[in-house]
Amino acid sequence: MPELLVLIPFTAALLCFILKGVLRSLAALLGASLTFSASALLAADVYQNGAIRISLGGWDAPLGIGLSADGLSVIFLLLTAIVGLMVSIYCVPFFSGLHEQPLARHFWSLWMFLWGSLNSLFLVSDVFNAYVVLELVSISAAALAALSGTAASLRAALRYFLTAMAGSMAFLLGVGFIYAQAGTLDMFLVGSSGGDGPLMAMALGLMTVGLIMKSALFPFHFWLPPAHGEAKAPVSAILSALVMKGSFFLLLRIWFNVFQDSSLTVHAASVLGFLGLFAVIWGSYQAIIQSRLKLIIAYSSIGQMGYLFLLFPLVLTTVDAAWKIEAWTACVFQAVSHGLAKASLFLAAGNLIQASGTDNLRSMRNIAGSLPMTTFTLALAGISLMGLPPSGGFVAKWMLLQSILASGQWWLAAAPILGGLLTAGYIFKILSQAFVPGAEGACCKPVCFVMEKAALVLAIFSILIGFRAEEVIFLLTDRICAANPGGFWP
Amino acid sequence: MNSLLIYSITATSLFTIGLMGLAAHPNLIRKIISLNIMAGGVFLFLISLAYHPDDPGVDPVPQAMVLTGIVVTISATAFALCLARRITEITGSSRLEDKPEDTDS
Amino acid sequence: MNLAFDLLVGLSLVWVAWRIVGSRDHFQAVVLFITFGLILSLAWTRLQSPDIAIAEAAVGAGLAGVLFMDALGGLSSSPGSPRPAVPLTLLFPCLILASIMAIAVLFVPEDFLGLIPVVHGALTDTSLEYPVTAVLLDFRAYDTWLELGVLLVAVLGVMGIRRIGSISGSRLPAPADPVGRWIIRILLPIMVLIGGYLLWLGAFAPGGAFQGGVVLAAAGVMLWQAGHPSLGLLPRLWWIVLLFCGFLSFLILAFWSLFHSGRMLAHPENKLWILGVEYAATISIATCLISLVLASPGRCRVRDN
């Protein structure tokens, strides 16, 4: 079953390259909906029957490569499936426009490749395989980011790609150190046999640095705003909602499966927490002072990703298991709701650009009148980002705050409180422009109905996920990682 | 002092030198070359782990990993070089430094 | 004796790398990088990894050299003298990093064996005799498949950047030179022969899909560089078939094995399957690498579809 999640998008990618015109869009939509259904079925299966682990080619763990689907991977797979399906639907009218037509072939095949590789990243169970998949993700993401063809976007894509490549190299060196210590590449075997030692410390350090370079944590955030700000709107949605989550997911796997017995993680965790805190405040502040909608959303990604890194000190230095679980769930929840909200925001920004030709905030004046659905989408996604009830963002931040207070690391509480205020600042900055009466006829071009709907559906999902917290918590606590029942805590 | 040690220390030095070049050079080609040096270091480290001079022979798994890695690296290099050349074609500059473009007004 | 040789290779690698990073002249850096690749393949030979030595000599020194030289011609030499390469503020953290890693390396256990016993145990169950090829095509075939995907995505990405639909109909780099034609006539058959020989050898000795594909790619690039038009005249459909066949054959194998035996990428009993996949992978690797070199900017007319 998990195999299909990789096979279907890759087949669709080949078809999208060969076919033309309407057939290509049909193949892409078919591939997207099949992948979506396969993800949903897999999620249902894992929810009911527990984590799945399969060996590819009939070769078992120390030698062969496996795919493993547990609660954590299923949640990220579902996020990918929902965002992927909506972005695909959005892109059919988007890439049938006059200017975008020649790009359609490259976009569709690269995007399907990216989807397949993201799926296989979320199913990864082998450290070297993780490296190959990371490279596949980086190349296809950078190629997508460069599709706009402007000098700024090419520069941004190359900057992203060089950072990602350096990150991959650090990761691969870490793989070497792990292999030198444990003599195996399987994540779960390393986790149960690895232990401590200077080699593992080196591996942990290299892999962590490599992955936070890719997920744009505070000192390595420099590539993100231009890359996400300059790409085509659906590409920005994919990059910020899914690609960043991919490297974050791998970081979780590395820390909590590969290095689960290691005492090293405890010492390093506070550093990540501090960096996360800085990222929340700095990213949100930068978002406030931007004047272009897409740049605001891109800087906001830095801030929102910062929350995720609070997970490490909270989980690893807290004594009480219940609060560990709370923090763990909160951050994964935050990742999912941020992914949905951010994708929706970027798609809405794409609508705005299509309507007015620019994403300058001033051009947004009076869009509440001409593009009511897009305005509504911006508001809904903004609610989730700010963390107002009953959105997914609210659940995440509420649980986060609770576990911070319970763990006694009060300085971390600055993140949800200050971050929330700053987030409210830039969301209101966007929304206030929408209701200012602007010059007549500023917004003239009509936006395809489907494109507005796709963005809205994602925003609604980011709100609705707040009502389905129980299932997510169940997946994250009872369905984690078959190799070590009970996950990382005793 | 044995071969494993010599080659793995060489490898880590190469990695660091490459990293330094990547961070220090403004020119795009030089950055990409530095990435290749980093990759060479990583591969050398993996192979030095695979090497056992006498008894069981050479470990094929790191060898396969490095072969995979070489092909991945050359694809990434070609892609990055293409991006770099396109940037030079459009802007006339082969650097990555920011020229803040005023898109506000 | 060996130790002295190792030290020499190690020191020269570090020195060349240092020179590459520190050199002011871009051309010098590229030439030194090719030297670096050659010394590295010396190191691979010394470490008893002939497969990697072949791949490195052809890819690291050959194709990468062509790509960098090409890019050097395309990049405008930046005005003014380049600033002194490595600032001191960067040097110290890097020295610290290097020494930490060197210390960590000291802890690699002496009796470290890795996966050798497991691989040798499993060799009886696969139809391939040579362990590296068995790891690549059978035990860890998923990695190889995804790696073909990386190659393919790089080609797609390059075409996306260039806004072209295929490499066919490209212009020639240089007019055919009499000496160039002479070399093609002599060297090309030999290179194709060597590529095929390496591929055939892979089942039981050092060699295989990668090395064969890489040598074939080098032959193709040479054909192109010497001014022969044949590659540009390849019809688009053929080019697509050659480009995709490696990835596609793994995909077909994956689907077939999934629905036949329920285990994705499990090779059927018949040895022809694994050989077919290997041959297709060779062709794809060669075609993708050639396309990556050929589609670089300045080579193709920019055209949509």
Next chain:
Amino acid sequence: MTINELLSVLFCLSGGVFFLAGTAGLIRFPDTYSRLHALTKADNLGLGFIVLGLIFVAGSLPETIKLVLIWPLAMIGSSSACYFIANHVHRLTRNKGITRD
């Protein structure tokens, strides 16, 4: 030490001397043409000697054939590379040369 090994060492050493001479020429000679001349002539000869030396210790017939094949291949490669470099330099100097000579 058998007579074969002795011969092999002798030939390899003389090959090494030629390589050394070629490298000295590369460093010491004044212009591109003479450098190329030193490099291709001396190195090809050196390679020939080393191949010859290795043949004496080669284990089997296929190995010997492969060794023998290396020499002409390297000669073709180096001579054509030399041609291309010299041709390029010739064109460069012809364009500039009118003013200089």
